[in-house]
Amino acid sequence: MGQNLIYAVPFFGLIALAYTFIKSSWVSKQDVGTEKMGRIADNIADGAMAFLRAEYKVLSIFVICVALLMGWSGMQEGSSPLVALSFILGAICSALAGFIGMKVATKANVRTTNAAREGLGKALEIAFAGGSVMGLGVVGLGVLGLGGLFLFYSGMDGWSIDKVITVLTGFSFGASSIALFARVGGGIYTKAADVGADLVGKVEAGIPEDHPLNPATIADNVGDNVGDVAGMGADLFESYVGSIIGTMVLGAAFMSNPGWADQFDGLSAVLLPLALASVGIITSIVGTFFVKVKEGGDPQKALNMGEFISAGIMLIATFFIVKTMLPAEWTHNGITYGSLGVFWAVLIGLASGLLIGIVTEYYTGTGTKPVLSIVKQSVTGAATNIISGLGVGMISTAIPIIILAAAIIGAHHFAGLYGIAIAAVGMLSNTGIQLAVDAYGPISDNAGGIAEMAELPKEVRQRTDKLDAVGNTTAAIGKGFAIGSAALTALALFAAFMTTTGITEINIANPKVMAGLLVGGMLPFLFSALSMNAVGRAAMDMIKEVRRQFKEIPALTAALAVMKSNEGKEMSQWSDADRKTFEAADGKADYSKCVEISTRASIREMILPGIIAVSSPVIVGFGGGAEMLGGLLAGVTVCGVLMAIFQSNAGGAWDNAKKMFEEGVDIDGKMHYKGSDAHKATVVGDTVGDPFKDTSGPSLNILLKLMSVVALVIAPFL
């Protein structure tokens, strides 16, 4: 029975990939629109692929070096050089998922714009279809890769289940490495392009960021895809496979128990996470069919519908799977567990994910009390806007942390450390549709930018804005979900780390552990500072390049001069000669050079954070011992989760505080509109919040999981 299930798992992965193939073909068949639209979309697509190519070049070198190291380390007893294969495949699957997701996103964006020329319903359908390719691609490759490798290693002669799983762990490390590049590098890229394009407008040339004359504008739109599609995809791919592997390690521990028996050759606890993930693929696919909206409808409701239906079906399915697979009751290390307890743990995981999402929405959504408080404080200037935004971000950590703490205690109560790990799997089981909803956001964001750049009628932009507004909310919720799942995944890996090293206690009273806690807690602060400074430096590179282009490309120089001399006049009032000069500049900006500069800068800037993340567990583990490393992991998890929630929510709240001025907002009886002093203050807050929520916050997710995975990988040696 066990063997049958092992064969079935990769099959579900293939189902997901078949879905992505069908959806991406459908998207490609949709109409692109005008010739100008097509050109812009091609520019964005080219820029996105340029970033990926540059990133993969550096990545390949990294992967080869680490694979060699892992292969060498795998030669010891209990492991195998094939761990290098796991590592390489984990990296390839993550990179492939990102590639597929980006490719379809950069096809879906312009087709969404085109559909928005007719109506809202089709536009949502295309944007969401694009997102679902990312979502199902990630879960499909994850299940296929993990399931396939597990199948392969299980067939190896003489390999114990412990050896199989140990060799499999490399897959998680491969996924984490890609996540580091994609999320941290991608995050720096995104913000550098955004800030650069912004500052070019303000400081250099007086042109707005979405203006076709702005050489940085394409890089900016590419950045949406790089950060929020590929980066988020890699982040969740890492959590997804990390939580599954962590659970498998803990499930294998049960097998050493005498009296452990099931219908699956004893592998039930090991296979359960894979089974849940596989079924999650189906429930996600089913959920996507419910995401539809009519003209004048609310896209938010459509997306919520899909997510809730998936969650509901998943819950019911989980009950039956757990009841069927696991023994009704068993004892391990003196503690009694039950399949019902495991179900409760999964439920706790699912519920926590949902609740954290709802709380995130409260602290960051337009019109909520916290966001309104920021709006109010903007009347007295930028400083009070910043102070209140920071306060909202800090206070927003309270409830999610209490939810997490309760989830940890609850899941452990019902099913021990295995319960905590399976709760993470439960939270992540619907990653397919969750990521689809996440990735939908940047696609509608791009669609809006394209509508602007192609100078389409106003109601097109209004429709894409409606989709985009919902996209901001889902992005914030998605970030909350990503942090929550990162925390549980880190803890699952932490539990696996302890099981592997054989440590049963990490005692805070041991000064080494206390020191580890302090240093671990400090790392998220260091990491945040490095990523934020990186954005500044990379943006500077971008601005220098833009200056160079305005000086050295004649068509641009001329067009800029013409714009400045006609300042204040509508374009219809310009002379014919001036208008000709301006139009001649169209497409002359060297967009790809900007993309190249930003790409190189972001990859250069993420090397130091990456080294810190990988080497600190190694240094502390081998220098201070496994207990100290445990302290380090605990410290980085606690502070990392807090800093991630703080920064992500502060950024989201600042963003929506600014947005509230779009239609004008009533503050204490007086109306304030876009362009007012209060609005200008919110622009400052939004600019500060950008690197918070798009670079620094997300990179902390990666930090804690990557360090946990590295610890798990070196655990056998400690």
Add this chain to the structure above:
Amino acid sequence: MGQNLIYAVPFFGLIALAYTFIKSSWVSKQDVGTEKMGRIADNIADGAMAFLRAEYKVLSIFVICVALLMGWSGMQEGSSPLVALSFILGAICSALAGFIGMKVATKANVRTTNAAREGLGKALEIAFAGGSVMGLGVVGLGVLGLGGLFLFYSGMDGWSIDKVITVLTGFSFGASSIALFARVGGGIYTKAADVGADLVGKVEAGIPEDHPLNPATIADNVGDNVGDVAGMGADLFESYVGSIIGTMVLGAAFMSNPGWADQFDGLSAVLLPLALASVGIITSIVGTFFVKVKEGGDPQKALNMGEFISAGIMLIATFFIVKTMLPAEWTHNGITYGSLGVFWAVLIGLASGLLIGIVTEYYTGTGTKPVLSIVKQSVTGAATNIISGLGVGMISTAIPIIILAAAIIGAHHFAGLYGIAIAAVGMLSNTGIQLAVDAYGPISDNAGGIAEMAELPKEVRQRTDKLDAVGNTTAAIGKGFAIGSAALTALALFAAFMTTTGITEINIANPKVMAGLLVGGMLPFLFSALSMNAVGRAAMDMIKEVRRQFKEIPALTAALAVMKSNEGKEMSQWSDADRKTFEAADGKADYSKCVEISTRASIREMILPGIIAVSSPVIVGFGGGAEMLGGLLAGVTVCGVLMAIFQSNAGGAWDNAKKMFEEGVDIDGKMHYKGSDAHKATVVGDTVGDPFKDTSGPSLNILLKLMSVVALVIAPFL
């Protein structure tokens, strides 16, 4: 021999108090200056006493209630209702130290201004003398109170040393309660008055904050004293007595060892911290004699000289005291300790305090690389100034944390948990002169404000500015020192907590502990948000009161109208009638009402943070158990120290980034002056940094120590 030493300790406390009496008399004898200066100084002094009166009213109620609770709790075995006496005395000593310090500071300020009309040397002497009253007052009352009570309890019939120390712990709790009110409430008051006075200027009436017409101006100057004199004094008083008591608890543990023998009735390890503190009083007094500066000299060097000489003498004295008092070697719980090891631990504490101070100076001082980076980023606007300031604050946590972690491991290596506690005592042994240097700052700050308000010649303000600039640097270093000592004190109390509850391990693998870590880590975020929001609300109250005064006090209304109609004109160009109207308003503003409003608001606002700080250990301890409480303490200590360093240094760096524009600063070859766009951006950063470094950051020191003390107090019950 032990008895003799016990008698000697309070005597040293009396020496310190004698010194403060001599110095404060000397200050009072100095010349006040003009009649106007005297009036302004009286207003400030009255305002300061008004704040203290209002604060003490609420405090008394709190102290009585808690004393009753403690008296009742003391009735169990191993304790005594007299613990209520310890509590009350600890509160009284702390409050008295704050009172004396404030009273002399508000005398020293105007006399400093007057001395500055002649020269720099006398001005420094007066300002520093005022500061030294605060410094030696704190250590004197601490040593007198602790030493006296210890003497008293040791004389009680049938009391074991454990009972004596348990009852003594109440003194630390009393000190912590006052610190909560003084530092948190005082911090809110300080910033509310500062922000209110600022905004009145900008938003309401167009008058600057130091203008005599500004009703909030006196509250602002009072705030300097409330926050940086009394608040800092209470903070260090809490660390001072907390570290001593923590060490005494751990020292008592040695006495249960068979074979423990010394010349002090076995009390050597218990008395050592008191002995070091006593000697520290003498070395501090000696150091004060070296703080002198000639005309044209550098006040910074003078202050440094005093501190280093004190530290040097203390080190030598420590060696001999430790060698003389403690046995050369002894074994406890299987580990061998030595008096030399204890000396190394003390040295590590002293060195860490020094190093953390130096690192703080690097990240916050004028002209350093990090501060220059903020200045550079201010050219591109407020948002980039904020981002770089936040980055500097975050990255500045790295080295101090590594120093702390190394200190913990080192001190433990040489002398176990006792070593960590005695390292804290070592770091705090020179609190006398350290606090004198700290409290000197606000006195020179006030002196500058008085020079402005009394419209004295320019060179007076220049001299006081010179003193004040140094004061800002010492303030930042002092804050770094306060955080470092708070961390070690919290750990000392944490170790004492474990010893008292009998727990030998707090295991992170236990999900309760992990949950405790998470919730504990979250508390500093919550606390910071509450204190920052509190500043905003209290400032609003202030502004409403100022509006009311401008409407309802005829002389002010008239003067304001006259100012507005003469906008842009020098006062010499006004009509005689206008000038008369303006001068008639002098002193008509109801300064004390503003002080009262701000006081009430700040005390109201600190109730919730106070409740959270006191109740969370109680709830977690009794609800989740001692181990979970241990996790909570560890979490709040790690995150609290990080957030405190981050906020304190970010605030200091932003402040000095703004100051660099006073004389104009060269950025990439171009000069930027006060009033430039870049300068305006630094003003935004400075305004954000103010609550960071004066309210939120310092309140975290209190949070972690207060929670540790509460845990220690309830420890016998768990």
